[in-house]
Amino acid sequence: MSTTELAAHEVPKVAIELSVNGKRxxxxxxxxxxxxxxxxxxxxxxxxxxxxxxxxxxxxxxxxNGEPVKSCTVLAVQADGGExxxxxxxxxxxxxxxxxxxxxxxxGLQCGYCTPGMLMSAYALLERNPKPSRKEIRKGIQGNVxxxxxxxxxxxxxxAAAAAMRKE
Amino acid sequence: MYPAPFRYHRAESVAxxxxxxxxxxxxxxxxxxxxxxxxxxxxxFDEPTDLVDLARIPGLDAIEQRDGEVRIGALATHARIxxxxxxxxxxxxxxCANGIADNQVRSRGTIGGNLxxxxxxxDWPALLTTLDAQVHCEGPAGKRSLPVDGFVEDLxxxxxxxGEIVTGVSFALPGPGSAGAYVGFKRCxxxxxxxxxxxxxxxxxxxxxxxxxxLGSSGLTPIHATAAEAELRGQTLGExxxxxxxxxxxxxxxPIDDQRGSPAFKxxxxxxxxxxxxxxxxRRCAGEQVEVSHEYx
Numbered sequence: 204m205s206t207t208e209l210a211a212h213e214v215p216k217v218a219i220e221l222s223v224n225g226k227r228x229x230x231x232x233x234x235x236x237x238x239x240x241x242x243x244x245x246x247x248x249x250x251x252x253x254x255x256x257x258x259x260x261x262x263x264x265x266x267x268n269g270e271p272v273k274s275c276t277v278l279a280v281q282a283d284g285g286e287x288x289x290x291x292x293x294x295x296x297x298x299x300x301x302x303x304x305x306x307x308x309x310x311g312l313q314c315g316y317c318t319p320g321m322l323m324s325a326y327a328l329l330e331r332n333p334k335p336s337r338k339e340i341r342k343g344i345q346g347n348v349x350x351x352x353x354x355x356x357x358x359x360x361x362x363a364a365a366a367a368m369r370k371e
Numbered sequence: 372m373y374p375a376p377f378r379y380h381r382a383e384s385v386a387x388x389x390x391x392x393x394x395x396x397x398x399x400x401x402x403x404x405x406x407x408x409x410x411x412x413x414x415x416f417d418e419p420t421d422l423v424d425l426a427r428i429p430g431l432d433a434i435e436q437r438d439g440e441v442r443i444g445a446l447a448t449h450a451r452i453x454x455x456x457x458x459x460x461x462x463x464x465x466x467c468a469n470g471i472a473d474n475q476v477r478s479r480g481t482i483g484g485n486l487x488x489x490x491x492x493x494d495w496p497a498l499l500t501t502l503d504a505q506v507h508c509e510g511p512a513g514k515r516s517l518p519v520d521g522f523v524e525d526l527x528x529x530x531x532x533x534g535e536i537v538t539g540v541s542f543a544l545p546g547p548g549s550a551g552a553y554v555g556f557k558r559c560x561x562x563x564x565x566x567x568x569x570x571x572x573x574x575x576x577x578x579x580x581x582x583x584x585x586l587g588s589s590g591l592t593p594i595h596a597t598a599a600e601a602e603l604r605g606q607t608l609g610e611x612x613x614x615x616x617x618x619x620x621x622x623x624x625x626p627i628d629d630q631r632g633s634p635a636f637k638x639x640x641x642x643x644x645x646x647x648x649x650x651x652x653x654r655r656c657a658g659e660q661v662e663v664s665h666e667y668x
Contacts, residue, residue, distance in 0.1 A: 208376075213376070214376045234378060235376055235377060236373075256413070257413070257414075260561075261473070271474050271478055272475050272478050273479075276406060276413075276476075280379050280381075281426065346473025346476065348559075
């Protein structure tokens with residue numbers, strides 16, 4: 204299926220403009236640049252992790268126009284004109300987001316590698332469903348793999364965060 | 372992992388997309404949500420010279436029901452289909468839309484892309500075969516509609532001609548006494564199914580007036596299990612009839628040996644899933660609310 208290979212310098216860059224955590228950015232990108240690489244390497248927002256790089260693990264999850272996506276499987280040019288929320292955008296005025304506070308309080312992590320993606324999937328879940336059942340929480344983070352915790356404390360943290368957010 | 376370099380073009384209309392794809396020729400690929408294509412590009416399974424992005428074409432993502440027909444635009448995402456009134460009204464559509472991969476992939480992946488990737492592990496081709504859907508295409512030679520059965524011709528090969536794209540799919544709204552189920556088994560949420568099965572039954576009491584059965588991830592293309600349907604049609608649904616239908620579906624399958632399991636394992640799964648699909652479809656025909664989707668550990 205392979206065709207004549209192009210060299211990177213033969214390919215015109217594409218101008219994109221997008222909002223990340225409320226801030227506007229305008230950059231020229233190579234068409235093949237992935238959103239996760241754009242976030243990490245162009246914007247130096249390294250909170251979004253690259254885990255499996257094969258659309259499996261969910262460590263790279265961010266919100267694009269309000270929906271959770273795996274940023275290793277989105278081109279930066281596809282996000283043109285969009286609004287991106289990364290883990291760096293969760294805290295407000297130096298205060299941890301209730302999800303971040305609950306993950307800390309309930310020890311919802313061990314090595315922490317999957318945590319940014321877990322937080323973003325949990326955020327997307329609670330936006331849509333402020334009072335999820337345990338089963339709905341499991342479904343909500345079905346696309347995020349944690350190899351340390353066995354998920355138990357992650358469920359506890361999301362439940363606690365949901366309760367805290369409902370009180371606000 | 373970076374894909375190999377390619378040029379990027381954004382189509383603003385169907386006509387512009389067809390023009391771009393025709394002009395750019397065989398090195399060009401159409402991009403919708405990218406959840407199948409980008410995965411292949413990253414491992415350099417394919418190295419196109421040009422991508423034509425269809426995602427911004429207005430009007431291609433509509434999900435509508437009119438005059439007894441359901442029409443779903445090619446750019447409708449799995450997530451939007453799962454949340455649609457169509458999915459609420461037709462449980463087999465919800466089973467499939469909710470069963471594909473995980474939340475993140477369903478946010479981006481589209482029904483058109485799923486169909487056009489030609490990947491035998493994709494679920495929409497099998498689901499649409501179960502519903503006897505039509506695929507609506509537009510290309511340099513104009514518009515045409517094809518039955519979905521046979522649209523995926525071979526591994527990663529579809530009936531699309533050069534410059535042609537899928538604009539949507541349509542199928543008849545299942546009538547009274549007709550209901551279906553789409554069930555699959557996968558190793559974990561993001562994984563492709565090990566196998567999946569769609570069953571649509573039209574019943575009069577316990578008598579099967581009509582049946583459609585299709586298999587996904589059970590060979591190099593989606594499989595329309597016509598011999599299994601023939602075992603059910605005109606019969607009273609009992610244990611022996613259902614067993615023969617399951618055996619006929621297994622006989623129609625041709626599962627490959629891969630990391631998801633051996634052919635023998637997959638055949639056992641197909642047998643189980645056909646029985647489960649018939650059971651759920653039958654209960655839904657009787658008005659029972661049954662929630663199913665892909666199962667995983």
